[in-house]
Amino acid sequence: MKVLVVGSGGREHALVWKLAQSPKCDQIFCAPGNAGTAEIATNLEFSDNDISGLLKFAKANTIGLTVVGPEVPLVNGIVDRFEDAGLRIFGPNAKAAILEGSKVFSKELLAKYQIPTADYRRFDDAEAAREYLKLNQVYPIVIKADGLAAGKGVLIITTPAEAEIGIRKIMEDRIFGNAGGEIIIEEFLRGPELSMLCFVDSQTVVPMVSAKDYKRIGAGDTGLNTGGMGAISPNPLYDQALENYCLTHIIEPSLEGMRQEHRPFKGILYCGIMLTDDGPKVLEYNVRFGDPETQVILPRLDTDLIDIFEAIIDDRLDQLDVKWAQDAAATIVLASGGYPESYPKGCLISGLEQVTGSTVFHAGTKNDGNSVFTSGGRVLAITSIAPAVAQALKVSYDNARKIEFEGKTLRADIGS
Numbered sequence: 001m002k003v004l005v006v007g008s009g010g011r012e013h014a015l016v017w018k019l020a021q022s023p024k025c026d027q028i029f030c031a032p033g034n035a036g037t038a039e040i041a042t043n044l045e046f047s048d049n050d051i052s053g054l055l056k057f058a059k060a061n062t063i064g065l066t067v068v069g070p071e072v073p074l075v076n077g078i079v080d081r082f083e084d085a086g087l088r089i090f091g092p093n094a095k096a097a098i099l100e101g102s103k104v105f106s107k108e109l110l111a112k113y114q115i116p117t118a119d120y121r122r123f124d125d126a127e128a129a130r131e132y133l134k135l136n137q138v139y140p141i142v143i144k145a146d147g148l149a150a151g152k153g154v155l156i157i158t159t160p161a162e163a164e165i166g167i168r169k170i171m172e173d174r175i176f177g178n179a180g181g182e183i184i185i186e187e188f189l190r191g192p193e194l195s196m197l198c199f200v201d202s203q204t205v206v207p208m209v210s211a212k213d214y215k216r217i218g219a220g221d222t223g224l225n226t227g228g229m230g231a232i233s234p235n236p237l238y239d240q241a242l243e244n245y246c247l248t249h250i251i252e253p254s255l256e257g258m259r260q261e262h263r264p265f266k267g268i269l270y271c272g273i274m275l276t277d278d279g280p281k282v283l284e285y286n287v288r289f290g291d292p293e294t295q296v297i298l299p300r301l302d303t304d305l306i307d308i309f310e311a312i313i314d315d316r317l318d319q320l321d322v323k324w325a326q327d328a329a330a331t332i333v334l335a336s337g338g339y340p341e342s343y344p345k346g347c348l349i350s351g352l353e354q355v356t357g358s359t360v361f362h363a364g365t366k367n368d369g370n371s372v373f374t375s376g377g378r379v380l381a382i383t384s385i386a387p388a389v390a391q392a393l394k395v396s397y398d399n400a401r402k403i404e405f406e407g408k409t410l411r412a413d414i415g416s
């Protein structure tokens, strides 16, 4: 079978790496991919949101399975377009992907189906939001743009002055475009975070092994939010009781709610959960694999990933026994200097050939035919597998030291 993976990050390199291991995979393409995917797949010059271009390519090249990494094409209906054309594609359709595409939709779903989450109000008028905040004296508070904002649409606000700037930038200056037409203002939750990812078809949910993402740029969870600076699997706070609780009180009622709303979900449901003193509460839904969680979860998967995706497309996930390795995994992200704000591109990366015992998943990298250069904020994710997280971390950090590029930035406290 010919397989097409859509996207260009570390997550997509991990997907390509895992899918290519399947005996069912004869040839694999990645659009647009990076220097890492180019070593396994044929990279294609389509942007990940060029749905018409991708569809044309998939038809002309008899692609048997398309797998979509990022949320934007899912929210924009890539699954609908491929299915209408009779092509097999893995992921939620646009009606279901709204779970990530609109924070207002997801908060209303959480409220309607009594799923634990932060208390909130929604505002489509900046003045009304200002009035509400005048009466609300409790900081920090969280402001979220309604639509997709490349992971930047969530502001943790600690003073009234910051709140004013946040409302103006999102709703009036529209720094996130139409995503700022409406906002959610919600209660600030405290506690450790958990990323819970599940394989989902129309009837069945199979939770993946747990992971913990390190979102802030600085050690000790300080500084700006990023896409994720590293991850470990399993999450040390996760056990069977917590999994059962989250399945019963969060995942299953969410999926039942989507069925009730005539938006049945299938694909990957990734729930960001805060483990508060009052129990687990939903921070957000994502309708895709996490990045960098995928770089620690997929290396632990023993079952053929094509079999899983096909079972979900055909609604027979209940017949599949999804197996995981006992070993733990850790990944360390190497980012460009300045990330998550502005950063240079085109810096030469050296030392990749000296890596031993880890898999290096590429994110923002480009190959000019001779050398590999940086081309994004998150550049590489160095994943290792070992019987315990601490050992996996040590191998990844040892290899992280061998790789150099100007401005190389990493968090030294992943796993702690």
Ligand code: AMP
Residues within 6 Å of the ligand: 118, 142, 151, 153, 154, 156, 186, 187, 188, 189, 190, 193, 215, 225, 272, 283, 284
């Ligand atoms: P999201 O884009 O919704 O995943 O939010 C990004 C990050 O913002 C989350 O992973 C949390 O770290 C943080 N966050 C979101 N909502 C809240 C909240 N209500 N309280 C505290 N932190 C939050």
Ligand code: GLY
Residues within 6 Å of the ligand: 213, 227, 228, 286, 289, 290, 291, 292, 293
């Ligand atoms: N690691 C966070 C995300 O993928 O959204």
